[in-house]
Amino acid sequence: MRVDPSQKKLIFLVNPISGTRPKADLADLVKQTAERFKSQAIVLPTVASGDYSFVRQRIEEEAYTDVIICGGDGTVNNVMSDLRDLDIHFGIVPCGSGNGLAYCAGIPKNPQKAIELAFTGKARYIDAFLVNEQFACMLCGLGFDAKVAHDFAQQPGRGLLTYTQQTIKNYFTATTYHFEMVVEEHVIQTDAFFISVANSNQFGNQFTIAPKASLNDGLLDIVVVPKMNKAILPFALMQQVRTGQLTSALEEQTGTIQYFQTAKIQIRNKDLAPLHIDGEPKESLETLNIRILPRCVQLIQPI
Ligand SMILES: Nc1ncnc2c1ncn2[C@@H]1O[C@H](COP(=O)(O)OP(=O)(O)OP(=O)(O)O)[C@@H](O)[C@H]1O
Secondary structure: OOHHHHHHHEEEEEEEEEEEEEOHHHHHHHHHHHHHOOOEEEEEEOOOOOOHHHHHHHHHHHOOOEEEEEEEEHHHHHHHHHOOOOOOOOEEEEHHHHOOHHOOOOOOHHHHHHHHHHHOOEEEEEEEEOOOOOOEEEEEEEEEEHHHHHHHHHHOOOOHHHHHHHHHHHHHHHHOOOEEEEHHHHHHEEEEEEEEEEEOOOEOOOOOOOOOOOOOOOEEEEEEEEOOOOHHHHHHHHHHHHHHOOOOOOOOOOOOOEEEEEEEEEEOOOOOOOEEOOOEOOOOOOOOEEHHHHHHEEEOOOO
């Protein structure tokens, strides 16, 4: 059923530093679109602290119905993490470097179209997950991709080009880490370049590592890229992206990418491999208890 946009009151939160796209025009686009749909909308900046109590207060006092996040996955994570207990709908205008969650949900890349969708789309529940007590909605990683996320955060520029540069630089120095994964009481030992735990089917920019991941299946997709000759690693990854065949979590699999689904997993990270959550660098953890939060938030998506 189509939503009546005139019944909505929206708060657009704009991250001034995410991605590379200038965002000066967003406020005008929001204003024009709100007028067209006879809705009410305001535009506020995001905050680096991740404390959105000022938004919570306005929702509670002024009955806003929707919070639309104009930023990348890190911003989406911060806002949803802080406001997910409220009975509101979230939307995304992809303005980050990767935008993994937005693209997985089919939200358009074009800002005008994404803003329109915020007024006219349908909110559906999506899963999120917890890494110990830390909220995640898109993907978390240990090892190589987390090292890239840490280095990316140190760069003056953002965007896909900076991300690609950091990926290539790290590829040549990439090392493996020892992990123990506990899945359904089974303990699996592995030396791996990285482990991805995915709710969304991509890192962003349509780069799909867990092609069977779904935002509403109540499962996490685990991809383990084990120790292998670096000359064949890119081909093994391409094969994973192309076919994405699920394997068993419990079989001993040396030298091939392991891909399985589970609602919870414990990862013991004795080498303290770097960690990222939704693309944001995090302090490494020795033990990660990761579990799905089914139907956690309502995200506005194409009808
Ligand atoms: N007003 C602000 N000033 C400075 N930093 C901010 C502000 N609001 C949010 N941030 C921070 O900006 C960082 C980057 O945001 P985000 O992750 O959305 O962009 P990105 O990294 O370019 O995109 P992606 O995550 O899609 O790759 C986050 O760490 C967030 O906490």
